[in-house]
Amino acid sequence: MTFDVAASRRRCLAYRRRILDISQQAPAVHAAPAFSCVEMVDVVYRGLLRADRDIFLMSKGHGCLAQYVVLQDLAVLDEHDVELYCKPGGHLGAHPDYGVPGIAASTGSLGHGLGMGVGMAYAERIKREDRRIYVLISDGELQEGSTWEALMMAANLKLDNLVALVDLNDFSSLERMSEGHPAFYPLVDKLAAFGWEVRQVNGHDAEAVHEAIAGRKGDRPFILVGQTIKGKGVAYMENVPIWHYRSPNPEELAVALAGICEVSS
Template identity: 40%
Template sequence: MKPEFNPSSLRKTVVEMAFAGNAVHLGCAFSIIELLSRLYSRHMRYDERNPDDPSRDYLVLSKGHGVMAQYACLYELGWLERHDIDSYFHDGSRLKGLSDAHVPGCEVTSGSLGHGLSVGVGLALAAARKKSGQRCYVVIGDGEINEGPIWEGLLFAAHAKLDNLMVIVDANGFQAMGTTDEVMQLGDLNAKFAAFDFDVLAVDGHDMSAISEAIDALEAMNNGRPKALVAKTVKGKGVSYMENVNVWHYSRLNPDLYAQALREIEGASA
């Protein structure tokens, strides 16, 4: 039985890492907490004792700047140690501010946006050809969809009939320099994915029961079409002064704001 992750505990770990390392990217980590929690606890196949298990399902965090959320999950699994959390972003730490394939449980080195999906497509293609039954879940940001390689990857996934691939969009409505509508309007993402021959569903990205139901429904469609889950999320979810406030893409915690964030997170879990 895989562990059930408490989103509040994951957020607490993220805040502790960010404060320890005087690091940024809290808002974009908080928006994917429930999505990653549900993938690790209910849907992904992996060996809890061995992050390199060759039969594991793959989780590709293409929006690599949200990696603190994944590190928090890996810490809960025991694949990272408390020292890793307390020394996050320090000189000599193995935990960088972007996803790094040298860290157990991280499949890709990402953060150069637009490339992770292509890696995930390759992993899904290899698994399909080996008939291994492995799935690949790729988490992308909605701002990342501005990148042309995303659309090339979607085209190829449909061409190769990769129904073992699921693209999960963290649709929080923001990117580094503003809202997605201000920077580059995305329009109807459901319609766009459907036009690329994906099976697609939309979901509240913070409702864990709804997330699992949507993933189950998509995976039940064994029809040769890749899958997409458009998750409506809140950037900075869980801390009042961060929610939908885009300065928290690059802002850092001071002692007072750190203490307030912990109070709010711990209060939500009480």
């Protein structure tokens, strides 16, 4: 499947603008964690997912704005849904909820999505259905023991229909992981040692993300480590922990919208 990178860049710019719009609806929107994974979410939905069968699971639930705007773009959610984000009467919250169109599982508590993804991938094997499961996890989720239980089990079961993507922005909500938890690295070696096929690329380079996943060997579970920048696209948000939660005020919004442009890599 060819992937139109220029179109992806245009979409991702529009997604970031839309997320900034939505950020005015609630005081805590997790804009920066969404910005770090916009390209990877776009690649999955636009370049990999076979809409009639495959499943995407947003394990880092706090990044769900990136998923909501894509789902709106794909007309799975409508504008009204997004307008009611975090408002009474709406059904889109700051973490995705099972039952909402396009949402495959409820997430928000970290370290749950990959395990459910393992169960989903295994279920499809038992049912002999050709269905791939894509799970986007945060690097913070790799601090959860449950994620490593899931990593081990996926490899035990040789789940070749399971693809995970790591949003490696090096930040959990408090601090840089490379400073606070240096033993977290090297990550790629750990994942490979757990029996996964691993590739690390720039997570904002949609073409590289697409090529790595589409070109996997596919004889076991595959995990893409996407190196990213938390808050990518809005200069004052990049790598600044407060934007993990905070919504910009109207002045900050204006600055963000004035400065935002296409992300090339």
